[in-house]
Structure formats: structure tokens, C-alpha cells
Amino acid sequence: MSRTARLTLMLWPFGMGAVGVNLFFASLIGSWVGLPVIPPVWAAIVSIPLGLPPTWFFARYIVGLMEQAEEDRPICEADRRSVSHQPVRQVLMPKML
Template identity: 45%
Template sequence: MSGTKSPSRKVPATEGKWPVWKLAILLYPATALTVAINLFLAGLVANGMGLGVIEPVSAILWSIPLGLPASWLAGRWLRGLMDEADD
């Protein structure tokens, strides 16, 4: 069967672009956990300077709302990388 054409055409993998909001939803768990870790470590640094400690549970609770803008920014960054890869 050499010389025959395949009936299917090749389509680029990123033909349908992912919107930033979908990327942000997918990245939210990772970014919220990253924010929680950073808040907890900032509390440890603050403790070294004589301020109060941020408890792990408090860091997790604060990371729930603070993870939203972080995931939006991560989604925009990833969308930019995907657009750059397409060009």
C-alpha cells in the first residue's frame, strides 16, 4: 500500500485555545497550596523578627481566597507560554 494517502488530515494539538479561566481552574489547587506554604514560611520569618507565628491551619485558610489571584496570574503566564509555543 505504498503511495496511498491517509484519509485523515493532521490537526495541530492546540487548535482549540484554552482560555485563561480554564487554565486558572486547573492550576488552582497547586497555586493555593503554594500560597499556603509561602504564608507559613513568611510566618516563620516573621517569628524570627519578633512578630507572631502564622499557624499552618491559618495559612491554609488564608490561601483559599489568596489562591484565586495567584491561579489567575499562573493561568495568564501559561497561556502566554502556549501562545509563544504556537508561533
């Protein structure tokens, strides 16, 4: 299973919840112009399949950020030695004369 697919499955419940809430609130706004209000249970049921595509797009975005971060990481020991390992205090607050 690919990294994107695993992340999509982990985030899918949150995507479903977001779609369900947005669908219900959109129906409340639609009631101002005379459209019927969708019951929360129907919004939750409809959000099950509708939550998958936005979650997949979000997972692809996150995986892209993860891959970009992995590219910036030093790979070999020679690269690690070239990185400064000074304590943060010395870098942020150099010794005063």
C-alpha cells in the first residue's frame, strides 16, 4: 500500500466529518432561499463517500511535503559532519566581548 493510500485511510474519518459539517451548514444557508434543510444524519451518511476525494487530495499534498523534507535531509555521514552542531545558545547568543 502506498504512503498516500495509508495516509488517506488514516485521515478519512476527519475528512468525512468536515464534509458532513459543511454539507449540513450549506443546507442551513440554503434554507434562507427556501431550500429544505438536510437532517444531520443524512449529511453524515452522504459525507461517507463524499469525504474520500478531498481527503485523498490533502493526503497527496502532505506526502509531497514529506518527500520534500526528506530531500532536504543530509543523506551521508560527510553531509552530516558539514552541518554545524553548535548548541542553540551559542548560535543565538554569541559570547560578548
